[in-house]
Amino acid sequence: MKGGGSSRSGGAVVVEHLTFTANAGDSDPRSRAVLFAGQLPNLHKLAWSQVKGKLEPRVTQEVWKTALRILNPNPVDTCSLWLKHAFVAALPAKVSRHNSPSSAQFLTRLICNSLTGKTDQCIVLVCEYADVFALACALARAFPLFTRRTGLDKREDKLTVTVQFILVGENTEPLCESTLACLSNVAEGIRLAARIVDMPCCEMNTDDFLVEINLVGSELGIIPTIIRGEELNHKGFGGIYGVGKAAMNPPALAILSHTPEDATQTIAWVGKGIVYDTGGLSIKSKTHMPGMKRDCGGAAAVLGAFRAAVKQGFKENLHALFCLAENAVGAKATRPDDIHRLYSGKTVEINNTDAEGRLVLADGVCYACKDLKADIILDIATLTGAQDRANAASSCAGLFIQAHIGFDWPGVWVHIDMASTVHSGARATGYGVALLLALFGRATDNALLKNISPVGVNFATEADDAMENCLKKRRHEFCLKLCSLSVVHN
Secondary structure, three states, X not given: OOOOOOOHHHOOOEEEEEEEEOOOOOOOOOOEEEEEEEEHHHHOOOOHHHHHHHOOOOOOHHHHHHHHHHOOOOOOEEEEEEOOOEEEEEXXXXXXXXXXXXXXXXXXXXXXXXXXXXXXXXXXXXXXXXHHHHHHHHHHHOOOOXXXXXXXXXXXXXXXXXXXXXXXXXXXXXXXXXXXXXXXXXXXXHHHHHHHHHOOOOOOOHHHHHHHXXXXXXXXXXXXXXXXXXXXXXXXXXXXXXXXXXXXXXXXXXXXXXXOOOOOOEEEEEEEEEEEEOOOOOOOOOOOOOOHHHHHHHXXXXXXXXXXXXXXXXXXXXXXXXXXXXXXXXXXXXXXXXXXXXXXXXXXXXXXXXXOHHHHHHHHHHHHHHOOOOOEEEEEEOOOOOOOOOOOHHHHHHHHHHHOOOOOOOOEEEEEEEOOOOEEOOEEOOOOHHHHHHHOHHHOOOHHHHHHOOOOOOOOOOOHHHHHHHHHHHHHHXXXXXXXXXXXXX
16 A cells, blocks of 8 residues: 655645746745756856845845855755755756756656745746757656645645746747747646546546546547447457457547648557556456556547647647557456457457557557548557567567558558656656657747757748748658657667
8 A cells, every 4th residue: 555655746735837937036935935957057157136036035145156166966966045945956967878968857856856845936947948848848747736645735735836947058038938838838738648647547547538538629629539339349449449348438549630721741649548457367467557557658648749739830630549448357358369350450369468558559540541541650658568578579569550550551650669658656757748749849830849859851041932842841851750760668
């Protein structure tokens, strides 16, 4: 049994509002706790005039300078400026194969360990413009939404965190409104995905997940397409139906579709949404089953990313597919030796019911190919490789999924295994939201997402009369680069 933790990661406080602003304003640390964080060379570039409004009268300029002088990140270091209400923290500046240039992966835990009080909080991140997106995403992961901690007073402990970026380097202008809106949408998407993954199956079964999909659809003005229960069986979705038919709540395939005018290609994101994975009749052990509420991480990531992408003006056709099922044990459960016919028409003999992820995804990607006519299909899932753990687990599962699109399919297919990154410790990370938005950033209207996208070319300097040729070139390079992309975390 696990009791409620005392740290934020254990659900001690709930941050209801996470606000990104160009200027967080002045305040006394007694009434609003403050954290300054950044790599040490960047912190040294701050003038006292840039920080004193958030520190005075509790912290003097001498204390601030002394704190910067004694900081010695290894890999990080934190110095209290005034009690538990004002801190300065240094992120590592060195880059290695374990550390990105932004050092964003260190920020989440640093925040959790620094600001643990029960007052509203202000976080000031000092960085270069290129690191803004990564740091904002890491910050969002520090503030999970889900908690059921005993005795938590929801009215008193729902806090507001205000985030301000101070830029150093070549571009020192305050972030514009469109960039702040983008960061807010991405952070909300990450926290939404993390909340869904953190919730136990008794509160996040397939019906509950459909409620979340409908809420996002309602917010965006999109009516989802939902195929569920026996209808899945009648329409030939043998993979999704076979995995989820034994559960109390029926399996479902749900689709959210964004179809703007002037779209030039169709993109489909397919997420594995196993709301709980007992392993089925090939049941997991008592040590491997706890935590299997997280097996819906791929679908949660797709939902959070789709919401953010549409809000950021996604210019191409975008379909989000959610393959929802609970891999339960019951009288109707799939047995080893059973044979299912999947949506592709291929028959599959089951010899391990704990290899359910590839079955539901095979139906999802096939629907994206056959019915939605997608040019680019990306599936994202927590595939642990139960069927082929000793033999290139991620690759085997991926090839199984691709077989149901067809190895001769001329479009672009990407397989992302996020089994290891769906959580960090006891908490979900919301992984996948930032990745999808970064990969497809050039299909949005947002300058920040375009800047960080590794796919495509920059058209900012192209002449207007050459724009059409540029768009064609972008689509071509987009496909070529996605073809060469391999993102596997296992």
